Amino acid sequence: MMFPQAERIASLRILVVGDVMLDRYWxxxxxxxxxxxxxxxVKVARKEDRLGGAANVARNCVALGAQATLIGLVGQDEAGQTIAALCKEAGVVAQLCHDQEQPTIQKLRVLGRQQQLLRVDFENPPSATSLAQLAQTFTQQLALHDVVVFSDYAKGALTSIEPLIALAKQQHKPVLVDPKGDNYSRYYGASSITPNRLEMQQAVGSWQSEDELTQKAQQLRQQLGLEALLITRSEQGMTIYTETGRAHTVAQAQEVFDVSGAGDTVLATLAVARAAGLSWNEAMYWANKAGSIVVGKLGTSTVTAEELR
Incomplete structure (x- = not known):
């Protein structure tokens, strides 16, 4: 099975919406x-800033060869300016909404000898004004894109995700969601959701067997009106549930170095593969492969189409 050709991917326009953050590494x-x-x-020798959250999803879409527009919230601060500059550098079209009241979300990681020693988070819930601005920007951008990706980190940017999904569905745009929390009714009408193992447990409770998991997954898929429900299961690989049944692919990572941002890579690859016309099962295969590559890299990283091919 071949990953879609570069010419095909280059024409794809992906709209990424969600919690934008700056990942800082010391x-x-x-x-x-x-x-x-x-x-x-820790005697700090080097500092590095990377795009995090929804911004990392957009960056991954571009790394795979697609066009990506990012909608999210940043503060009127240095971190917000850094995100805008990093987006430009990565080739992501940033439609950032500025929150006058709250700062940009930041995750500061302190590392010694390539091991993470500490993480410090800076975050506050967004203002109502900035959320209204985000919804307005989404409405303006929607028709210009082929696929919508919502990256929910439960930081507040997608507090009102329901009308956004409804609007995308109304315009017949496929909607892929990386969910958070235990109230998945918020994602009703999406094309797919991609919870990890822990997130799935929070949503439907624990399971004792694969049959019980299949039953719970299919029930949730039907309740939410999804085409597909993909569970990422770390060392157990990935399992996807669709109308035609269940499919599974085993984990391929040779060495796990850092899992931060792996979910972003999986979501981006799934979106690009689906937008390029691959089936859900084929898209899962490539998303799994991409996730297996990115966990072998340090920090929030990307995978290119060349690496996949």
């Missing part, structure tokens, strides 16, 4: 323990 050396508390002292 790399350093650890040679001693602090005299003030039993913690390592």
């Amino acid at each position: 790399f350093g050396e650890v040679n001693r323990i602090s005299p003030e508390a039993p913690v390592p002292v």
Whole structure:
């Protein structure tokens, strides 16, 4: 099975909407323990900023060769400016809505000897004004795109996702959602959702067998009016549930180095593959392959179509 040709992918226009964040990495050396508390002292040698959350999904779509427009919220601050600059650098068309009241979401990771020692999160719920601005931008951009991807990190940008899905469905646009929380009724009418194993448990409860999981998954798929429900299951691979039944693909990662951002890569690859005309099962195969490659890289990274081919 071949990944779609570059010419086919280049014409695809993907609209990514959701929680935009800046992933900051501080790399350093650890040679001693602090005299003030039993913690390592990190002497920072290098800093790196990367696109995170929905912005990383858009970046992954572009890395695969597609066109991507990003809609999300940032603050009137340096981190927001950095996200805009990184989007431009990555080839992502950024339609960022500026929140006058809240800062840009940031995740700061401190690493020593390639190991994450600490993560510090900066986040606040968005203002009502910025959410209205996001909905308006979405309405303006929707008709210009082939596929809609919602990246929900439960940070507030998709608080009112229901009317956005309804509008996309009205315009016959496929809608792929990476969900959060336990109230999946919010995603009613989407084409697919891609929960991980833990998120699926939060939504439907635990299961004792594959048969019980299939029953719960198909029931949830039907309740939400989905074409497909894809569960990412770490070392167990991925399982997809559609009207025709269940399909599974085993994990291919040789070495797991860092899982941060792997879900973004899976979602982006699934969206690109579907937009290019592949079946859900074929799209899952490539999403699994992409996820297996990206966990072998440090931090929020991307996979190219060349790597997949």
